[in-house]
Amino acid sequence: MADTQTRILLAERPQGLPGEDTFSVVSGPIPLPGPGEVLARTLLLSLDPAMRGWMDDRPSYVPPVELGAVMRSLAVGEVVRSENPAFAPGQRVAGLLGWQEYAALPAEELTPIPDGVDLPLALGPLGMTGMTAYFGLLEVGRPRTGETVLVSGAAGAVGSLVGQLAKIRDCRVVGIAGSDEKGRWLIDELGFDAAVNYKTTENLHAALRAACPDGVDVYFDNVGGETLDIALRLLNRGARVPICGAISGYNATEPPPGPASYLSLLVNRARMEGFIVLDYADRYGEAVEAISRWIAEGKIQARFDIVQGLENAPAALLKLFDGSNRGKLMVRVTER
């Protein structure tokens, strides 16, 4: 084990897209775990749209990342030293290790990864990504057999799982994505019924109406903006709109407009509801069990876009915002 490690700090709060000055790469000591703590070596970082929100100095469901602190990031790692009997060296763990090679954390903040689980799966369908899709769709969206489920960011890590879960629930599933290649993947590989390329369609409203001839019963929103507004106009009576994110506006320098068509909720007795996956922590086990079974049965697939090298994390993060990632975006920190 080396004496020093590389860490990436939040140097400056970005206006708009994170840029060259947003982060600083520094060398620092490897911490010693305190009493009850565990020192983990980072193996794989998860890059998620929500991280953009953590960079803003604004109250949210978690506090902002402090300026000068290591950039917060979900990750999987391997225990290298433990001051807690719950973890032994070699154990693989998931937690908020951050953009650094080594992190010392209280054992309660780490989740063990069972043997035999591929690490990318532990950050994807079996990690927060999967939990978000599972509870957001099934508990907030509550799709019923035969209903139409529309999902935006459909080729993204969460969206692609939402669509597959909705197919397992025997729904008609329509995905909104930003390229024809993504649309083909959704239909040909994941079993979506239809896909709409929002970047090339001339009239998104007409295209979605055509793809959802029976209207929309659940609109699972990852993007916000104009897409949300148009989707609201397609809601059926009693529809549910889980709000998972709003990536279209995360880098806006002015507050994006709200959904002008929100009164569709009134006319259609529909509901728009936010959720935070952390609230379902006591039920993660149930979701992991179900999703593991569906993966084994071939009903759930995931693809991963893995970038090499911690130092490339800042640039890789931008792929989420231009849509150039293909599947769940991660950074491999160490070769294992």
Added chain:
Amino acid sequence: MADTQTRILLAERPQGLPGEDTFSVVSGPIPLPGPGEVLARTLLLSLDPAMRGWMDDRPSYVPPVELGAVMRSLAVGEVVRSENPAFAPGQRVAGLLGWQEYAALPAEELTPIPDGVDLPLALGPLGMTGMTAYFGLLEVGRPRTGETVLVSGAAGAVGSLVGQLAKIRDCRVVGIAGSDEKGRWLIDELGFDAAVNYKTTENLHAALRAACPDGVDVYFDNVGGETLDIALRLLNRGARVPICGAISGYNATEPPPGPASYLSLLVNRARMEGFIVLDYADRYGEAVEAISRWIAEGKIQARFDIVQGLENAPAALLKLFDGSNRGKLMVRVTER
């Protein structure tokens, strides 16, 4: 009984506020009730913000009023002739009699008004107004003891009932209204805990935050617009936002902006939900019973703003939109 009657037709779809050319007053025959129908003489018309939406040629929860048709309106009347054994002459009824002196309607579309009920009550707390407040607050808003309930349009017919129902549920109740007189009425007469005059306060967000020191658990929205946007920023975790209406935008000639702060729903795991009172028709009896009891106990009060004369209905309707009505707005069509 005269041979002819006065009727007010929708002559033109208004752009913005209804004006001189929106309606035409005509003289026409008094219809004969067909088989199964009832002829009712209109006594009192209800004027409601939703009527503005009915004038637009836009799909909604009810079809638009046709051009050249009698303006749709809830009303109470008295049966003068009946071709249905369920109703006898002299029986008082509520239904969509419209802006006319006499209406022939199928008996199923009429609700009998029990003897002893004052007619204004039958259009107010014991009518659709009361049903809207009761089911919107209690079924969609679901306030719990000690929570803070914020209501806009608080001195309006629905809003003033919502606040009183929330007090019965032992909530802290804050009303938003458009004059200090209204605010005093809410606090001194109806028992609201606080009131904010949105027309004179310099900073509505700061004023509401001060009036709701523990945040907002239920925001019952009658107005939409900037008030909704500001209220969303005050939501507590798990808050509910019943959407009853959006009067601030009903006469807009451009689509009003949506609530830019809707992501507060995500951060706070909150829910914004529309409802239509008609969906609760099979439970009106329960609500009428409860509200009647609360009226008898002095826990619910209503005030009425009754304009004389059918021909004054078009001008009276505008009082809803400039806020000059004081209580539930009605038009007395015949002296009784």
